[in-house]
Amino acid sequence: MTAAADRVLEGLDGIRTQVEDFYRDLHAHPELGLSETRTSARVAERLREWGYQVTDGIGGTGVIGVLERGDGPTVLLRADMDALPVKEITGLPYASTVTATDRSGNEVPVMHACGHDVHVACMLGFARLMAGAQDVWQGTLVVLFQPSEENGDGADAMLSDGLADGIPRPDVAFAQHVLPYPAGYVGVRPGAFLSAADSLRITLYGRGAHGSMPQAAVDPVVLAAMCVVRLQTVVSRELSPTTPAVLTIGSITAGSSPNVIPDSAVLELNVRSYDGTTRTYVLDAIERCVRAESEASGAPKEPSIEKLSEFPPTRNDADVAERLDKAFRAHFGESAGTVDLQTASEDFSEIPQALGTPFCYWAIGGIDPDRYAEAERKGTVNQDIPVNHSPAFAPVIQPTLDTGTSALVVAALAWLESGDA
Numbered sequence: 001m002t003a004a005a006d007r008v009l010e011g012l013d014g015i016r017t018q019v020e021d022f023y024r025d026l027h028a029h030p031e032l033g034l035s036e037t038r039t040s041a042r043v044a045e046r047l048r049e050w051g052y053q054v055t056d057g058i059g060g061t062g063v064i065g066v067l068e069r070g071d072g073p074t075v076l077l078r079a080d081m082d083a084l085p086v087k088e089i090t091g092l093p094y095a096s097t098v099t100a101t102d103r104s105g106n107e108v109p110v111m112h113a114c115g116h117d118v119h120v121a122c123m124l125g126f127a128r129l130m131a132g133a134q135d136v137w138q139g140t141l142v143v144l145f146q147p148s149e150e151n152g153d154g155a156d157a158m159l160s161d162g163l164a165d166g167i168p169r170p171d172v173a174f175a176q177h178v179l180p181y182p183a184g185y186v187g188v189r190p191g192a193f194l195s196a197a198d199s200l201r202i203t204l205y206g207r208g209a210h211g212s213m214p215q216a217a218v219d220p221v222v223l224a225a226m227c228v229v230r231l232q233t234v235v236s237r238e239l240s241p242t243t244p245a246v247l248t249i250g251s252i253t254a255g256s257s258p259n260v261i262p263d264s265a266v267l268e269l270n271v272r273s274y275d276g277t278t279r280t281y282v283l284d285a286i287e288r289c290v291r292a293e294s295e296a297s298g299a300p301k302e303p304s305i306e307k308l309s310e311f312p313p314t315r316n317d318a319d320v321a322e323r324l325d326k327a328f329r330a331h332f333g334e335s336a337g338t339v340d341l342q343t344a345s346e347d348f349s350e351i352p353q354a355l356g357t358p359f360c361y362w363a364i365g366g367i368d369p370d371r372y373a374e375a376e377r378k379g380t381v382n383q384d385i386p387v388n389h390s391p392a393f394a395p396v397i398q399p400t401l402d403t404g405t406s407a408l409v410v411a412a413l414a415w416l417e418s419g420d421a
Contacts, residue, residue, distance in 0.1 A: 002330045004417045005410045008133040012402065015128055019401050023121035024094040030083030030112045032100050033148030034157070036061040039081045039120065043145050046124055050131040052143070055166055059157035063145040064167060067131060072139025073415045076170035076357070077408055078348055079116070079123035080149035086111040090394040114388045115178035115366060118395050120145065122176075122404030129409060138418035142167050144351070152197075152311050155350040164355055172320055173352035173359040174411050176404060179342070180387045181365030182372040184399045186328050186407050187339025188362040190321035194314035195246075195272040196279050197345035201308055202227070202267045202290055205301035211259035220265035221254045223297045227267060227290050228252070234285045245282055246272040246343055272343050274313055311345035317358035324360050327414040328407065335403075339363045344388065360411075364404045366395025 022042075031039055040063045044056040052065035061081070085102055087109035088095045098110045127143050144167075148154030181187065204227065206220030228249055235245050247269065254265035271286070273279040290303045328336035339362065352359035365372075367385055375384040386392040 004136050004413045005331055005406070007136050008129050008409050008413065009406055011129050011132055012125070012405065015125055016402065019121050019125040019405065020397055022124060023117055023397065023401060026117040026120055027092075027112050028094045028096055030096050030098055030110045030117070031081075032085065032102060032110055033082040033151040033154060034060045035100065036081045036147050040145065040147070043081075043120065043124065047127060047143070050128055052127065052131070058163060058166065059147060059154060059159075059161045061147040062154070062158045062161075064163070065127060065143045066167060067141045069134045069140075070138045072418075073171040074140040074142060074168045075412050075415050076142040076144055076167070076173040076352070077123065077126070077412065078144045078146055078173070078175040078351065079119040080146045080154070080346070080348070081116055081120055082148050082150050082154065083110050083116065084113045084150055084389060085109065086113040086389065086391050088113070089391040092394055111391065113391060113393050114150065115393070115395055116149070118178045118366065118400060118404060119176065121401055122408060125401065125405035126408035126412070129405070130412065136418060137413060137416040139416045140168050141412065141416065142170060146348070146351075149346050149348070152309050152347045155347040159351065159354050163351070169355060170352070170357045172415055173355070173357045174408070175348045175359070175361045176364055176407060177346075177361070178366040178395050178400060178404065179339075179363045180367050180385050181339075181363060182367055182369040183365045183396050184335050184369060184403050185365035186332050186336045186362060186403060188316070188321055188325050188328060188360060189338050189341070190316050190318040192274040192313065192341060193316050193339075193361050194342050195274050195345050196313040197309070197311040198271045198279070198283060199308040199310070200269050200271070200286065201306040202269070203304045203306075204265045204267070204290065204294060205299050205303065206261070206263055206265070206297070207300055208263040209261045211261055214261065217261040218298050218300060219261050220263065220299075221261070223293060223299065224252055224254060224265040224267060226293045226297070230289045230293055231269070231286060234282055234289065238285060239278065239281075243278055244274055244341065245278055247282065247286075268308070272345065274341070311347055312349050312353075314346065314349045314361050316360045320358050320360040323414055324362065324411055327410050328362075331406070331410045362407065364400065364407055366400045368396045
């Protein structure tokens, strides 16, 4: 397989500049989820130029390209396209100055703060290389450009819009993500890779009164404080130390005046977990705790618990991950390894699961290797290295783009390599 990948990647020198230029342009023109009209139009145009059968507008702004070369496996590879409502502070010459209207009608800054611009550029580089080297592989290639991953509804939108009926059933599916590891690194792991994520809004009800007469109130601010403390014990005291989970209360809202006890308080929180048993336990424990604290406070009304969003866990197929790990190590050598368990979440897995397809998700690094090594030497990686969703997140162009493009080629050819390659 390494020889086949080498043959395909002989063309990388000839397209590197175009891939880099597309990346800079996309970084400077980010679009929010389900609004990726410019991005999807440019993607579809290029795929058609290279001979792909293209379906665009699926799920709103999703794009699918299919390229067939005889009998053989069908491989699906996905890149996400959307950006975030973040104001960029990288200072790059191609930094975003874009603003847009979000789904709530607010004008917000927009930035590719998660690296989806890297994913799109690498996928296009891969698609072009594979189209130009069809003597090396055999089967069917499906490249899928997904909208609205950040909102967790892009995969479902494509599935609801007939994705399953619009493509050949894949034998395997892949996705990759740029993460704050040294650029040039490729990492995969079997089983759990990304966490499930559940976001909740909890409204706690009290009885309002003048701040000078607390005896007339049921203070929802105190109730909220007790819930915050109690909820921190769900992971730390109710789960085994070897069971990974995260419970974060990211927002508390109550009252509007220092001398008024309000009628209610609102908590918004997020849970990360890696298996169904833990996920169910933590969510049930949250409900148990807030109901018990409300009762203990004498609240006049039971709390309301609203699910804001949910992302499935990403669990790689063990056999697929092992095959990819061998392929990556053969091609990338010491730059390939096993990536850590990630607490980030996303919705890619909904697509292969709906199609009944085994899948694997891997990581590529995007941080300047010298900068990362220096931070590691000083023990300041967490302080000095910007992570995804930071306004300072800016993967170095190279070797990030070459690595991401090459990883897609290596992965696809682990299934599609023809016998005469």
